[in-house]
Amino acid sequence: MKIKFELMNESHIDDMLKIEKKCFPDEPWTRKMFESELENMISAFLVGVDESGAAVCFGGMWLIADTAEITNIAVDPDHRRLGLGQKTLSLLCGICRERCMSRINLEVRDGNDAAIGLYEKFGFEPVGRRKKYYDNKFDAILMTKKL
Numbered sequence: 001m002k003i004k005f006e007l008m009n010e011s012h013i014d015d016m017l018k019i020e021k022k023c024f025p026d027e028p029w030t031r032k033m034f035e036s037e038l039e040n041m042i043s044a045f046l047v048g049v050d051e052s053g054a055a056v057c058f059g060g061m062w063l064i065a066d067t068a069e070i071t072n073i074a075v076d077p078d079h080r081r082l083g084l085g086q087k088t089l090s091l092l093c094g095i096c097r098e099r100c101m102s103r104i105n106l107e108v109r110d111g112n113d114a115a116i117g118l119y120e121k122f123g124f125e126p127v128g129r130r131k132k133y134y135d136n137k138f139d140a141i142l143m144t145k146k147l
C-alpha cells in the first residue's frame, strides 16, 4: 500500500473526522476545529492518503516562535503498526527543522502506550504531568524533544 503525504485541505476533512471518531471516541475534534486549522497561520497539518485518495492518517502542530506543539496525530485503526505514525511524526519533525524550531512539545494521556512508545522512539522525554487532565480522570504527560 502506497501512502502519499499532503498538506491538509478541505477535501480530507470527511475522512479525518471518521478517523478522529475511531481514535478519540470520547472527545473527537469537530469539523469546525479542522476547518479552523486551515485558516490558522501557525498550524501545519499533514495527511497521509492511500491510492484511492482516502485519508488514513494525519498529524498536526502549531509553530509558535521557536517551539512547535503537536496538536493531533492519528492513524486509522485498520492501518496501525505499519510505520505510518512514525512517518507522520518524522515529516512533522522535518518541517520543524526546516523552520528552525528548537523544541517540540506535546501532551499524551497517561497509559496511551502506543503513542508514548512512538514519542519515546523519537527521543521525546517526559517533563511534567497534568493531573486528571483528560475527562477529569486521566493524567496528561507532558513530553518534549529538543531539536
Ligand SMILES: CC(C)(COP(=O)(O)OP(=O)(O)OC[C@H]1O[C@@H](n2cnc3c(N)ncnc32)[C@H](O)[C@@H]1OP(=O)(O)O)[C@@H](O)C(=O)NCCC(=O)NCCS
Pocket (backbone or CB within 6 Å): 023, 024, 072, 073, 074, 075, 076, 079, 080, 081, 082, 083, 084, 085, 086, 087, 107, 108, 109, 112, 113, 114, 115, 117, 118, 119, 121
Ligand atoms: C499512536 C499511533 C499514532 C501510532 O501509529 P502507528 O502507525 O500504529 O505506529 P507505527 O507503526 O509508526 O509505530 C511506531 C512506533 O510506535 C510505537 N508503537 C506503535 N504502536 C504501539 C503499541 N500498540 N504499543 C506499543 N508501542 C507502539 C512503537 O515504538 C513503534 O515502533 P516499532 O514498530 O519499532 O515497535 C496510533 O496508535 C494511533 O493513532 N493511536 C490513537 C490516536 C492517539 O492516541 N494519538 C496520539 C495522541 S497524543
